[in-house]
Amino acid sequence: MSEEVKSPNYWKSLGELAKNEEYQKFVEREFPENATELNDEVSRRSFLRVMGASIALAGFAACRRPVQKIMPYSDMPEEVTPGKPLYYASAMPFQDALTGIVVENHEGRPGKIEGNDMHPASKGNTSAFGQAEILNMYDPDRSRYVRNDGERSSVSAFAKFCANHFSNTDQNIAFVSEANSSLTYNRLKEQALNQFPNARWITYEAFGEDNALEGTNIAFGQRLRTVNHFDTANVIVSFDDDFLNPAGDKNSVQNTKEFTSGRQVSSPEDGMSRFYAIESTFSITGSNADNRLRIKSGNIGSFIYALAAELSGSVNGLSAFSGYNNEFSDHEWIPVLAEELLENEGESILTVGSEHQPELHATIAAINTALGNAGETVTYHEVDHIDDQNNREAFATLVEDLNNGEIDTVVLTGTNPAFTAPADLNFSDALSNATEVIHLSDYYDETSKQASWHINRAHFLEAWSDGRSYTGSRSIVQPQIEPLYSGVSEIEFLSTILNGEPAEGYDLVQETWQSYFSSNFKNQWEQTLHDGIADEEETYPTVSASLSDEFSSQASSFINDTASAEGMELVIRPDSKVFDGRFANNGWLQELPEPMTKITWDNVALMSKKTADELGVEEAGLGKSEVEIVSITVDGTTVELPAWVQPGHADDSITITVGYGREGIGRVANKTGVDTYPLRTTSNMLYASDISVEKTGSTYEIACTQDHNSMEGRSLLRHATLQEYREDPHFSTYESSYDAEMPGLSYAEEHGEEDPLSIFNPIDEQEYPDGEPQWGMSIDLNACTGCGVCTIACQAENNIPVVGKREVSRGREMHWIRNDRYYEGDVNNPKALHQPVPCMHCEMAPCEQVCPVAATTHSEDGMNQMTYNRCIGTRYCANNCPYKVRRFNFFNYSKEFLTSGDDPEIVQMAMNPEVSVRFRGVMEKCSYCVQRVNRAKIQTDIDTNGATMKPEDGSVETACQQACPADAIYFGDLTDPDSEVVKTKNNNRNYLLLEELNTRPRTSYLSELSNPNPKLA
Secondary structure, three states: OOOOOOOOOOOHHHHHHHOOHHHHHHHHHHOHHHOOOOOOOOOHHHHHHHHHHHHHHOOOOOOOOOOOOOOOOOOOOOOOEOOEOEEEEEEEEEOOEEEEEEEEEEOOEEEEEEEOOOOOOOOOOOOHHHHHHHHHHOOOOOOOOOEEOOEEOOHHHHHHHHHHHOOOOOOOEEEEEOOOOOHHHHHHHHHHHHHOOOOEEEEOOOOOOHHHHHHHHHHHOOOOEEEEOHHHOOEEEEEOOOOOOOOOOOOHHHHHHHHHHOOOOOOOOOOOOEEEEEEOOOOHHHHOOOEEEEOOHHHHHHHHHHHHHHHHOOOOOOHHHOOOOOOOOOOOHHHHHHHHHHHOOOOEEEEEOOOOOHHHHHHHHHHHHHOOOEOOOEEEEOOOOOOOOOHHHHHHHHHHHHHOOOOOEEEEEOOOHHHHOOHHHOHHHHHOOOOEEEEEEOOOOOOHHHOOEEEEEOOHHHOOEEEEOOOOOEEEEOOOOOOOOOOEOHHHHHHHHHHOOOOOHHHHHHHHHOOOOOOOHHHHHHHHHHHOOOOOOOOOOEEOOOOOOOHHHHHHHHHHOOOOOOOOEEEEEOEOOOEOOOOOOOHHHHHOOOOOOOEEOOOOEEEOHHHHHHHOOOOOOOOOOEEEEEEEEEOOEEEEEEEEEOOOOOOOEEEEEOOOOEOOOOOOOEOOOOOOHHHOOOOOOOEEEOOEEEEEEEEEEOEEOOOOOOOOOOOOOOEEEHHHHHHOOOOOOHHHHOOOOOOOOHHHHHOOOOOOOOOOOOOOOOOOOOOOOOEEEEEEOOOOOOOOHHHHHHHHHOOOOOOOHHHHHOOOOOOOOEEEEEEEOOOOOOEEEEEEEOOOOEOOOHHHHHOOOOOEEEOOOOOEEEOOOOOOOOOHHHHHOOOOOOEEOOOOHHHHHHOOOOOOHHHHHHOOOOOOOOOOOOEEOOOOOHHHHHHHHHHHHHHOOOOOOOOOOOOOOOHHHHHOOOOOEEEEEOOOOOOHHHHHHOOOOEEOOOHHHOOOEOEEEEOEEEOOOOOOO
């Protein structure tokens, strides 16, 4: 709930005359543009720091006409209709995995990213990172020009430098690159290595798949990519692998879709997969597990080896583990897991987190092979752009050679090792020993500031490129707009270095694809651009992997070297919102509540309740934003972080995330959170043992959007096990699922009423005009993973402002759809439940009954609407809304931006022209994406010559529905009995939120199911 401001005890007119302290505070809080000084954190000085590119969605006062004279189309392009968007297929690169996308384009301005239905990595959906990329492109803090020794330069000057400097082909050159699957990029890479015989190429990612590749090399003698097919598995066992989180797995969208498809239940006769999670940190993936075990990350290896030993007597290939014993050999989970896996040979998946040691990846590969999963639920692929070398070892060797003065030139493409490299390598100091340092990057960042040449990189929506999906499908990255800041793409950058002259990305990509389309090139090229994919069925070559002869001897060696994790451990993970720091300047992601903690704008030190008690750390309570700070020391390096108690976290373990605490790259990222990379070293890439943790006595304010740990006795989120559902298919209905001890329910049971006791009197059925569709929504809680992509998609679609940390801490976040997270059970080992909550669009809406100016009304197609120009900001509707889904604009951010002196053109381009801009003093909320609904109704009216305005089922998708990779949201016409939304509402798991209020919401839910092993329940 929003924090209410205490009003003065006198009329405002008298308050104005008195000018006393209380009135002054009131004015400064409620009407900042009228105050003489902005004491709030949302001030002119701090405004841009908080907002950055996010101001694009915060409410620009009006699209002002350009100063220059503009002319209308003299010859209107056939495909352009003003006001009607065009859609272009492209692909989003994330590390070396492309995800197919479709970009909405308004008169040459890309405005919204959606998934490509034809692309196997997206199937029409996206991740939160994918949705937020549109904001990254319009970020005014992106680097705007080339710099030479810190001074402004140009691409042509850089080309002249390259022509001269790289004419010496015998110099020692080190190319350091992000992971990149671009076909053209890797063609130029091979050209560079041939052109410069003393060059080396290192792929550096702070969080990548190096350990997984080394693991398959140990197991099979080949560096192979592991692909898990979650939709084909009956049993899934995850060891510290957050594969549903885009920060935990670059193929998370496809993983999520496959995982949830294996758990769809339409009737009691249906089955669902069973998922076990063994992890230290309560992750998004772990929150969706049927059975979850919390153990320290340092003990994951011992647990895996104990499981392999248990299986060794029943399957071939695990003889190296026969007779092995450790402290987990007698754990109750080991025989249960072994039994389950043996009953599902060829139909199970075991997976381990990417940052765990190669030996663990090798063991998991061996178990999957022994169980017959290899080639069935798990496949192994040869990836042509993956090097044979261990890139982490190669990177450490490079640093050593830099320190020895053996490197003449360092060329860095995209990567930012001055910020992300292991602290013990002291990469920044080593880099200063190179004669020339050339860096291509999005921002003038930590590495750029040490470079002799900084080249500003074009966003992928501004440049031609290509690449492959995680599984190998080829796509062309098609630009949507000319580079806003004259940036250079990766392939143009490399070509300039090789040839000494600027290059065109379009020509470079076409040159590469000539070899793929040897005949009828033009038609095949255009077809690929149109579809966004060359061949939907294409994958990297599959290898029929078998364990190498050396595996047994290697396994015997590394299992004997395994020791239990003693003392307190520190676990270091990528952040679910800013990843390794590359998204730190994105206001949408910074303000997105972290899926499990619901914290915004900060990183914290997560710990269990028991660990917190031992350290004397108090848990943040309801309404308490100040938390205690702890100091964490690893090998003499100390970092101070706010402490946060996380239910379900492993004891004697503390988890931190990286990517925060940056300076000098952008107004959103600057000094937001704490830089924790200094604690990450080559020996502590995932976890460090025997660390020191102490309270500092200081406190820190944390902005958390949800600090309730229960549903306060109400059945807001209904759930049951699969077995309970089969025994009582109607458990979701009110009379069977509610406890008689809950307030207001015993009466219904005593009187035999089927409906819940209503707070309001019943109302007559509302009559709607014939021919009008009646819109409704259903959300399947059994599919929702809690990732939060729906929140970002809604924000991108509806011009929703980012308000900053201070306003979030006051309860004034503006998200139109929130994702509640609840815990159930013991605080040490709870079950986590996720529930997206948009506006319910109630038939009997309390907000409509109390609005004094009828600003909120019902439309003819049954939607609860807001008339912004009529709203006077009484906030009566928000106070009366039992679902707390209405948001009030407390500030006019657009005015601050217009007087800031920054260039507003980028702001105008970022906005969705189909959605009105809201100002201070009005209420807003979910509109069921009415602009999309009306667009479909108009098109249907045109197509049918006015015969109907009812769009076909599926032709209207809300932003949250379209983005969701779990397919958890259904939307459609409630008068169409064949529509998907009606089918879901007829499911016996369907229920209404706070049904007893009799508000008759148009949005309903399908209750959640789990499939736990009864032996571990």
